[in-house]
Amino acid sequence: MQLQTGKFHGRQSRDAFGVLVGDRGGRCTNCDAGHAPFLSRLSGRARPHTEAHMTDTKALTTHPWFFCGIGGSGMLPLALILKGLGAQVEGSDRSRDQGRTPEKFAWLEELGFTLFPQDGSGMRSSAQTLVASAAVEDTVPEVVRSGELGCARMSRAELLATLFNAAPAGIAIGGTSGKSTVTGMTGWILTEAGRDPTIMNGAVMKNFATPDAPFASARVGQGDVFVSEVDESDGSIALYRPKVAVLGNVSLDHKSLEELRQLFGDFLAHAETAAINLDDAETAALAPRARKLVTFGIASPEAQIVAGEIAEGATGLAATITDRRDGSAHALKLRVPGRHNLYNALAAIAAANACGVGVADAVAALGSFEGLARRFDIVGTSPSGVTVIDDFGHNPDKVSATLATLKAHEGRVIAFFQPHGFGPLRQMGAELAEVLAARLGPEDITILCDPVYFGGTVDRSQGSERIVRLIREAGGKAEHVPARSDCADRIVEMARPGDRIVVMGARDDTLTTFARGILNRLR
Incomplete structure (x- = not known):
């Protein structure tokens, strides 16, 4: 069965390195030995190369790659896998430029990734392939510069599908x-x-x-x-x-x-x-x-x-x-x-x-599965008995599952929610408010800050204050505190022994730091 081909700036038949996506029906035609060599551990040390390189993945190593937003949750693992294949991988990230999660980018540099400011300076040759998510706007400097150079561009999904189908x-x-x-x-x-x-x-x-x-x-x-x-x-x-x-x-x-x-x-x-x-x-x-x-x-x-x-x-x-x-x-x-x-x-x-x-x-x-970061991740408990939990909940189903788990046991819930964008909040805000009002009891409270916004063109006419109003109309307790730092002050002020504080949201690695900061202030 042939794969549906992706679109690469109007070219529907071939990917960024000239290979038809799915030419071999998602199976290796060269060998039965499995993948081409990846990093044996995520420490930068590669396994020895074998003769049994798959055609799709071997082609990936023949030219340099540049990841726009290399620190993102979908980009980072792909960059690691490509580097493990032996490809030259560079990148940029707005979060790095803004000084957020510096430890992540320091680690990438330790692994041998070359990182650039997100100003287009990393795009230097037409041989490079730019990897950018579908959400990246055409005005981003790397996208502009890659167009000037005539670089191929690939979405993260297209790259992942190429690796996966091989x-x-x-x-x-x-x-x-x-x-x-x-x-x-x-x-x-x-x-x-x-x-x-x-x-x-x-x-x-x-x-x-x-x-x-x-x-x-x-x-x-x-x-x-x-x-x-x-x-x-x-x-x-x-x-x-x-x-x-x-x-x-x-x-x-x-x-x-x-x-x-x-x-x-x-x-x-x-x-x-x-x-x-x-x-x-x-x-x-x-x-x-x-x-x-x-x-x-x-x-x-x-x-x-x-x-x-x-x-x-x-x-x-x-x-x-x-x-x-x-x-x-x-x-x-x-x-x-x-x-x-x-x-x-x-x-x-x-x-x-x-x-x-x-x-x-x-x-x-x-029985020995330890879980994932930011999936009902218990950060710790203060000496007074206040537990802080870091969670990825950001849509109605995920938030509902997290709150149901919390409400199955005793203790007041202080639910902090940072919307992961104005668009998602506008689309699913009513359902989210319904979940927060229904899952939490009269003693519980929801605190919302303003939606995360890292730049770009977006309709910001409907924000967190609308969700707070809907929660209150449904009989729940909620507060809108625009600045996240002020939310931390409010949470610490109201916390009492036995409370569970859950920090929820997506697309922002600093939420974990935020949760840890609340716990540290309660100690």
């Missing part, structure tokens, strides 16, 4: 929520099973983070499996041809439900095997699109892999995983809390099983 066994993690966690869980299971996978994630995976690799959002291995979350928000999910497609849930986020049904249905149809959640009505309705199924759930009587005897705790949970295909039962102990993480675990077990890992081995591996 792998013999690609596992693509899709869905509205939980993708990063399922990716991390699946990658950890496969690592423990000795499959030496490559993992492309949008979050730091704690199991792989070390002092040498504090920002381990990628793992680069030499096995045949490539595990990656795939994004539906820009339609790029259509570029992937997975061996295993995982779909945990479908709900309103970036696109209408009609668009999502089409995208996710095609996603399942393109895979050899689909692992789907039968408890989610939208996902279950897409089951007929799949060629072969591995199903999971908690309530569904039809699911093949199910969870029962569930015991939830404040920092983890236990359950019995039953494989109805053979009647076997396995004790699961998770070190991450929440019913949503049980669904994530079931998705990962099903994904790994579809790739040949036994259910018993998958369940056992998850």
